Amino acid sequence: MSKKNICRLAVLVSGNGSNLQTIIDHIEAGKLKAEITCVISNKADAYALERASRHGIEGIVHANSDFADRRSYDARTVDILKERKVDLVVLAGFMRILTDVMIGAFPNRIMNIHPALLPSFKGLHAQQQALDYGVRYSGCTIHFVDSGTDTGPIIMQSVVPVEQNDTEDTLSAKIQKAEHKTYVAAIKLFIEGKITIDNRRVLIAD
Ligand code: GAR
Numbered sequence: 001m002s003k004k005n006i007c008r009l010a011v012l013v014s015g016n017g018s019n020l021q022t023i024i025d026h027i028e029a030g031k032l033k034a035e036i037t038c039v040i041s042n043k044a045d046a047y048a049l050e051r052a053s054r055h056g057i058e059g060i061v062h063a064n065s066d067f068a069d070r071r072s073y074d075a076r077t078v079d080i081l082k083e084r085k086v087d088l089v090v091l092a093g094f095m096r097i098l099t100d101v102m103i104g105a106f107p108n109r110i111m112n113i114h115p116a117l118l119p120s121f122k123g124l125h126a127q128q129q130a131l132d133y134g135v136r137y138s139g140c141t142i143h144f145v146d147s148g149t150d151t152g153p154i155i156m157q158s159v160v161p162v163e164q165n166d167t168e169d170t171l172s173a174k175i176q177k178a179e180h181k182t183y184v185a186a187i188k189l190f191i192e193g194k195i196t197i198d199n200r201r202v203l204i205a206d
Contacts, residue, residue, distance in 0.1 A: 001087055007034040007191040010086045012077075012094035013041045017048025019092035019113060022180040023187065024055050032184060033191055037084035040077060042096055064096070074101035081106070088190055091145065092183070103147055108197055110145040111190070113183050115175045117141060117157055122150035127175060128168045138162055138171065140179045142186040144197070153200045155189070158182045 001007055011020050020039065026032040039052040040060045049059040060080065067073040078101060081089060089102075091112040103110065116126035118141040121133070130138040139159040146152035158178040162171060189195050194205040 005033060007032075007187075008085055008087045009034050009036050009090055009187075010081050010084065010088075011036055011039045011048075011052075011090045011092050013039060013046055013048035013092050014043050014095040015046050015048060015093050017046065017051045017092065018176060019179055019183050020048050021051050022184055023090065023092070024051065024057070026184045028055070032188060034088075034187065037086055038080065040080065042073075042094070048093070070097070071099045071101050074099045078102060078105040088187070090183075090187065097149055098145055100147060103145060108144050108153070111155065111183075111186060112143055112145050112150070112152070113179055114141045114143065114150050115172065115179065117159065118143065118150055118154060125168070127171045130162065131166060131168060131171060136162055138175065140175050140182055142182055144202070153197055153202045155186045155195065155202050155204075156182050 011023065013020055023032065024036065027034050036057050038058045038060055039048060040062055041049050042062055042064050044061045044063060052059040062073060062077065067076065087109065089106050089110040091110065114126060116130055117139045121129040137159050139157055141157045142155045144152040144155065160174045160178050189204055196203045
């Protein structure tokens with residue numbers, strides 16, 4: 001954390017960036033004591049980059065194809081994050097699996113958001129997986145990233161009811177509403193130092 005107790009964030013994205021936007025809005029409204037040091041995208045055309053630029057935040061493109069393998073991709077990312085003295089890495093729709101290079105550099109300091117109630121429906125198309133399975137409730141999960149896919153310690157979850165006529169689009173939209181509130185709440189807990197981890201259980205001070 002910086003001298004002024006401002007948490008230094010980096011946000012990694014691949015697409016629209018609505019979660020990024022919510023984080024920016026909360027910082028600008030003084031509701032999160034944080035600063036976004038950079039936004040890194042693996043897609044040059046991610047709308048999230050435009051959102052960053054509109055708010056004077058540096059956007060960096062790391063195309064998948066610019067790197068020989070996943071570990072060298074992550075090594076470059078770690079360099080950038082260390083240069084910027086990042087306290088917390090926020091994955092906000094970043095559609096890449098991290099290697100031990102990133103996870104080892106930021107243990108329990110990388111958060112991810114997933115559009116389902118983990119451990120159900122890991123991986124891609126979580127909303128469609130939930131519909132296909134026929135669950136009555138789905139939602140979103142904020143978790144720390146470990147070496148598995150969507151397996152890390154769970155920080156917060158929000159539940160969203162699934163209606164009979166929901167499609168992937170309508171369910172995704174409902175889950176996104178919940179995501180925006182839940183992600184900033186989890187980041188706030190981290191900033192306030194209220195999170196500890198006991199084995200894989202996340203304990204939250206009240
Ligand atoms: C979010 O719904 C997030 O849960 C999902 O990508 C979307 C990004 O939206 N992430 C994953 O599926 C990761 N496995 P956004 O770009 O509008 O924030």
